[in-house]
Amino acid sequence: MHTRKDFLLFFFKLPSSAPNALRRSRRRAIPNLVALAFALPFLGVVFAPCEAAAVVKKSSSGICHCPGGQYYDRTKKFTAYRSIEECLASGGRHPRRGQGNCAEAAPSGSHNPKLQERRIVPRSAPTESGPAARRANRSPARVIDGDTLEISGVRIRLHGIDAPEAKQLCRHAQGGRYRCGRDATAALDRLAAGGVRCRLQRGTGRYGRKIGTCYAGDGSDINARMVRLGHALAYRKYSRKYLPEEREARARRRGLHRGAFVAPWAWRRGQRLPGR
Secondary structure, three states, X not given: OOOHHHHHHHHHOOOOOOOHHHHHHHHHHHHHHHXXXXXHHHHHHHHHHHHHHOOEEEXXXXXXXXXXXXXXXXXXXXXXXXXXXXXXXXXXXXXXXOOOOOOOOOOOOOOOHHHHHHHHOOOOOOOOOOHHHXXXXXXXXXXXXXXXXXXXXXXXXXXXXEOOOOOOOXXXXXXXXXXXXXXXXXXXXXXXXXXXXEEEEEEEOXXXXXXXXXXXXXXXXXXXXXXXXXXXXXXXXXXXXXXXXHHHHHHOOOHHHHOEOOOHHHHHOOOOOOOO
16 A cells, blocks of 8 residues: 555656656656645635625624624634624624624625524523424414413413403502403503514413413513513412512502402402492
Protein backbone atom coordinates (compact mmCIF):
# COMPACT_ATOMS: atom_id res chain seq x y z
CA MET A 1 0.00 0.00 0.00
CA HIS A 2 1.52 3.32 -1.09
CA THR A 3 1.62 6.19 1.36
CA ARG A 4 1.52 9.93 0.67
CA LYS A 5 5.29 10.01 1.21
CA ASP A 6 5.81 7.38 -1.48
CA PHE A 7 3.71 9.41 -3.89
CA LEU A 8 5.65 12.62 -3.22
CA LEU A 9 8.98 10.88 -3.63
CA PHE A 10 7.78 9.36 -6.88
CA PHE A 11 6.50 12.70 -8.18
CA PHE A 12 9.33 15.00 -7.16
CA LYS A 13 12.18 12.47 -7.40
CA LEU A 14 11.49 10.21 -10.31
CA PRO A 15 13.78 7.25 -10.78
CA SER A 16 16.20 7.27 -13.71
CA SER A 17 14.18 4.51 -15.34
CA ALA A 18 11.10 6.77 -15.69
CA PRO A 19 10.07 7.63 -19.28
CA ASN A 20 11.10 11.01 -20.68
CA ALA A 21 7.45 12.03 -21.24
CA LEU A 22 6.70 11.58 -17.56
CA ARG A 23 9.76 13.65 -16.64
CA ARG A 24 8.62 16.49 -18.94
CA SER A 25 5.11 16.39 -17.41
CA ARG A 26 6.60 16.71 -13.97
CA ARG A 27 8.69 19.73 -14.98
CA ARG A 28 5.56 21.46 -16.34
CA ALA A 29 3.37 20.56 -13.35
CA ILE A 30 5.64 21.83 -10.58
CA PRO A 31 5.58 25.53 -11.66
CA ASN A 32 1.81 25.31 -12.12
CA LEU A 33 1.35 23.95 -8.60
CA VAL A 34 3.54 26.70 -7.16
CA ALA A 35 1.59 29.38 -9.05
CA LEU A 36 -1.71 27.91 -7.88
CA ALA A 37 -0.55 27.94 -4.26
CA PHE A 38 0.24 31.66 -4.47
CA ALA A 39 -3.05 32.40 -6.27
CA LEU A 40 -5.39 30.67 -3.79
CA PRO A 41 -5.61 33.60 -1.34
CA PHE A 42 -6.54 35.92 -4.18
CA LEU A 43 -9.07 33.46 -5.53
CA GLY A 44 -10.68 33.40 -2.07
CA VAL A 45 -11.24 37.14 -2.31
CA VAL A 46 -12.84 36.71 -5.72
CA PHE A 47 -15.19 33.96 -4.52
CA ALA A 48 -16.14 35.61 -1.20
CA PRO A 49 -19.06 37.61 -2.64
CA CYS A 50 -20.82 34.31 -3.41
CA GLU A 51 -21.61 34.09 0.30
CA ALA A 52 -23.23 37.55 0.37
CA ALA A 53 -26.70 36.07 -0.11
CA ALA A 54 -26.59 34.84 3.48
CA VAL A 55 -26.54 38.25 5.10
CA VAL A 56 -27.53 37.46 8.69
CA LYS A 57 -24.81 36.16 10.99
CA LYS A 58 -25.66 34.03 14.01
CA SER A 59 -22.71 34.14 16.38
CA SER A 60 -21.54 31.26 18.55
CA SER A 61 -23.48 32.84 21.41
CA GLY A 62 -26.73 32.63 19.41
CA ILE A 63 -27.14 36.33 18.54
CA CYS A 64 -28.46 37.24 15.07
CA HIS A 65 -26.46 40.17 13.66
CA CYS A 66 -27.90 42.09 10.71
CA PRO A 67 -25.88 44.21 8.24
CA GLY A 68 -24.91 47.55 9.71
CA GLY A 69 -25.16 46.30 13.26
CA GLN A 70 -22.71 47.31 15.95
CA TYR A 71 -20.97 43.92 15.99
CA TYR A 72 -21.75 42.69 12.47
CA ASP A 73 -18.25 43.19 11.04
CA ARG A 74 -16.60 41.97 14.25
CA THR A 75 -18.44 38.66 14.15
CA LYS A 76 -15.99 36.28 12.46
CA LYS A 77 -17.26 32.90 13.66
CA PHE A 78 -20.88 32.58 12.62
CA THR A 79 -23.56 30.60 10.86
CA ALA A 80 -25.03 32.46 7.88
CA TYR A 81 -28.75 32.81 7.15
CA ARG A 82 -30.65 34.45 4.32
CA SER A 83 -33.03 36.37 6.57
CA ILE A 84 -33.59 37.39 10.17
CA GLU A 85 -36.63 35.07 10.27
CA GLU A 86 -34.49 32.05 9.46
CA CYS A 87 -31.91 33.04 12.07
CA LEU A 88 -34.55 33.48 14.77
CA ALA A 89 -36.26 30.24 13.78
CA SER A 90 -32.98 28.38 14.29
CA GLY A 91 -32.96 29.46 17.94
CA GLY A 92 -31.16 32.77 17.55
CA ARG A 93 -32.12 36.02 19.24
CA HIS A 94 -31.96 39.75 18.56
CA PRO A 95 -29.02 41.69 19.98
CA ARG A 96 -29.89 44.02 22.83
CA ARG A 97 -28.59 47.04 20.95
CA GLY A 98 -27.22 47.99 17.56
CA GLN A 99 -28.95 45.16 15.72
CA GLY A 100 -28.58 46.77 12.30
CA ASN A 101 -31.02 46.83 9.43
CA CYS A 102 -32.85 43.54 9.83
CA ALA A 103 -35.63 44.61 7.47
CA GLU A 104 -33.22 44.64 4.53
CA ALA A 105 -31.84 41.31 5.71
CA ALA A 106 -35.02 39.60 4.52
CA PRO A 107 -34.85 39.44 0.70
CA SER A 108 -38.09 39.42 -1.25
CA GLY A 109 -39.54 35.96 -1.69
CA SER A 110 -37.68 34.56 1.32
CA HIS A 111 -40.74 34.49 3.60
CA ASN A 112 -41.38 31.03 4.93
CA PRO A 113 -44.63 30.63 6.93
CA LYS A 114 -43.24 27.69 8.90
CA LEU A 115 -40.20 29.67 9.95
CA GLN A 116 -42.38 32.64 10.85
CA GLU A 117 -44.58 30.44 13.03
CA ARG A 118 -41.56 29.10 14.89
CA ARG A 119 -40.36 32.65 15.51
CA ILE A 120 -43.54 33.96 17.07
CA VAL A 121 -44.33 31.04 19.32
CA PRO A 122 -43.93 32.38 22.86
CA ARG A 123 -40.98 30.97 24.73
CA SER A 124 -42.94 30.98 27.96
CA ALA A 125 -45.51 28.58 26.54
CA PRO A 126 -44.52 25.03 27.54
CA THR A 127 -44.00 22.56 24.73
CA GLU A 128 -44.43 18.85 24.93
CA SER A 129 -44.60 16.01 22.45
CA GLY A 130 -46.19 12.60 22.22
CA PRO A 131 -49.75 11.31 22.37
CA ALA A 132 -50.12 12.30 26.03
CA ALA A 133 -49.75 16.00 25.21
CA ARG A 134 -51.65 16.78 22.04
CA ARG A 135 -51.73 20.52 21.52
CA ALA A 136 -53.76 22.93 19.44
CA ASN A 137 -51.40 25.32 17.62
CA ARG A 138 -51.80 29.01 18.17
CA SER A 139 -54.91 29.71 16.13
CA PRO A 140 -57.97 31.92 16.08
CA ALA A 141 -60.26 30.87 18.91
CA ARG A 142 -64.01 31.12 19.35
CA VAL A 143 -65.02 31.95 22.90
CA ILE A 144 -67.90 29.86 24.26
CA ASP A 145 -68.01 31.29 27.78
CA GLY A 146 -65.65 32.61 30.44
CA ASP A 147 -63.66 29.38 30.73
CA THR A 148 -64.22 27.56 27.42
CA LEU A 149 -62.68 28.09 23.98
CA GLU A 150 -63.14 26.37 20.65
CA ILE A 151 -60.15 25.98 18.33
CA SER A 152 -60.56 24.25 14.96
CA GLY A 153 -63.71 22.56 16.17
CA VAL A 154 -62.16 21.33 19.44
CA ARG A 155 -63.64 22.68 22.67
CA ILE A 156 -61.12 23.35 25.41
CA ARG A 157 -62.00 23.90 29.06
CA LEU A 158 -59.44 26.13 30.79
CA HIS A 159 -57.76 24.07 33.49
CA GLY A 160 -57.78 25.19 37.12
CA ILE A 161 -60.27 28.05 36.83
CA ASP A 162 -64.05 28.44 36.98
CA ALA A 163 -65.81 31.48 35.51
CA PRO A 164 -69.42 32.60 36.06
CA GLU A 165 -71.96 30.91 33.81
CA ALA A 166 -73.31 32.82 30.82
CA LYS A 167 -76.64 33.63 32.51
CA GLN A 168 -75.22 34.18 35.97
CA LEU A 169 -75.86 37.48 37.76
CA CYS A 170 -73.62 39.09 40.38
CA ARG A 171 -73.94 42.24 42.48
CA HIS A 172 -71.62 45.21 42.06
CA ALA A 173 -70.41 47.51 44.82
CA GLN A 174 -73.43 49.84 44.52
CA GLY A 175 -75.82 46.96 45.15
CA GLY A 176 -77.22 46.58 41.62
CA ARG A 177 -76.99 43.37 39.66
CA TYR A 178 -75.04 42.81 36.48
CA ARG A 179 -74.34 39.91 34.15
CA CYS A 180 -70.97 38.77 35.42
CA GLY A 181 -71.08 35.70 33.16
CA ARG A 182 -71.31 37.94 30.10
CA ASP A 183 -68.44 40.09 31.41
CA ALA A 184 -66.26 36.99 31.88
CA THR A 185 -66.98 35.86 28.30
CA ALA A 186 -66.08 39.31 26.97
CA ALA A 187 -62.84 39.34 28.98
CA LEU A 188 -61.77 35.95 27.61
CA ASP A 189 -62.63 37.12 24.11
CA ARG A 190 -60.26 40.08 24.51
CA LEU A 191 -57.44 37.91 25.83
CA ALA A 192 -57.82 35.42 22.96
CA ALA A 193 -58.10 38.06 20.23
CA GLY A 194 -54.48 37.67 19.10
CA GLY A 195 -54.62 33.90 18.71
CA VAL A 196 -54.28 31.12 21.27
CA ARG A 197 -51.94 28.21 21.80
CA CYS A 198 -53.01 25.52 24.27
CA ARG A 199 -51.29 22.68 26.08
CA LEU A 200 -53.83 19.91 26.52
CA GLN A 201 -54.02 17.26 29.18
CA ARG A 202 -54.68 13.58 28.64
CA GLY A 203 -58.30 12.56 28.16
CA THR A 204 -61.39 14.75 28.33
CA GLY A 205 -63.51 16.42 30.98
CA ARG A 206 -67.00 15.71 32.23
CA TYR A 207 -68.72 17.11 29.16
CA GLY A 208 -66.33 15.69 26.59
CA ARG A 209 -64.19 18.82 26.38
CA LYS A 210 -60.42 18.86 26.29
CA ILE A 211 -58.77 20.31 29.37
CA GLY A 212 -55.82 22.63 28.90
CA THR A 213 -53.78 25.68 29.74
CA CYS A 214 -53.91 28.30 27.01
CA TYR A 215 -51.51 31.11 26.13
CA ALA A 216 -52.15 34.45 24.46
CA GLY A 217 -50.11 35.92 21.63
CA ASP A 218 -47.71 37.57 24.09
CA GLY A 219 -47.05 34.24 25.82
CA SER A 220 -49.03 35.00 28.96
CA ASP A 221 -51.11 32.33 30.71
CA ILE A 222 -54.75 33.11 29.86
CA ASN A 223 -56.03 30.94 32.71
CA ALA A 224 -54.00 32.95 35.22
CA ARG A 225 -54.99 36.31 33.72
CA MET A 226 -58.70 35.50 33.93
CA VAL A 227 -58.33 34.85 37.67
CA ARG A 228 -56.01 37.82 38.23
CA LEU A 229 -58.49 40.16 36.54
CA GLY A 230 -61.29 38.86 38.77
CA HIS A 231 -63.35 37.30 35.97
CA ALA A 232 -62.84 33.73 37.22
CA LEU A 233 -61.99 31.89 40.43
CA ALA A 234 -59.36 29.28 41.16
CA TYR A 235 -61.15 25.95 40.74
CA ARG A 236 -59.91 24.39 43.98
CA LYS A 237 -61.61 21.07 43.30
CA TYR A 238 -59.14 20.35 40.50
CA SER A 239 -56.17 22.64 41.10
CA ARG A 240 -54.76 25.16 43.56
CA LYS A 241 -52.38 26.60 41.02
CA TYR A 242 -54.19 29.92 40.63
CA LEU A 243 -54.89 30.69 44.28
CA PRO A 244 -52.22 33.46 44.36
CA GLU A 245 -53.92 35.20 41.41
CA GLU A 246 -57.28 34.95 43.18
CA ARG A 247 -55.86 36.46 46.37
CA GLU A 248 -54.42 39.32 44.34
CA ALA A 249 -57.74 39.99 42.60
CA ARG A 250 -59.58 39.95 45.93
CA ALA A 251 -57.08 42.30 47.56
CA ARG A 252 -57.35 44.75 44.66
CA ARG A 253 -61.13 44.33 44.35
CA ARG A 254 -61.10 43.42 40.70
CA GLY A 255 -63.97 41.97 38.71
CA LEU A 256 -66.20 39.72 40.81
CA HIS A 257 -64.51 40.88 44.01
CA ARG A 258 -65.89 44.41 43.69
CA GLY A 259 -69.24 43.21 44.98
CA ALA A 260 -71.14 40.04 45.93
CA PHE A 261 -71.32 36.84 43.91
CA VAL A 262 -72.00 33.13 44.15
CA ALA A 263 -69.11 30.85 43.21
CA PRO A 264 -69.81 29.31 39.79
CA TRP A 265 -69.76 25.73 41.13
CA ALA A 266 -72.34 26.71 43.78
CA TRP A 267 -74.47 28.58 41.21
CA ARG A 268 -74.65 25.42 39.08
CA ARG A 269 -76.03 23.58 42.11
CA GLY A 270 -78.85 26.12 42.35
CA GLN A 271 -77.50 28.63 44.87
CA ARG A 272 -78.40 32.25 44.14
CA LEU A 273 -77.73 35.68 45.61
CA PRO A 274 -80.17 36.63 48.37
CA GLY A 275 -82.77 39.28 47.64
CA ARG A 276 -84.42 40.17 44.39
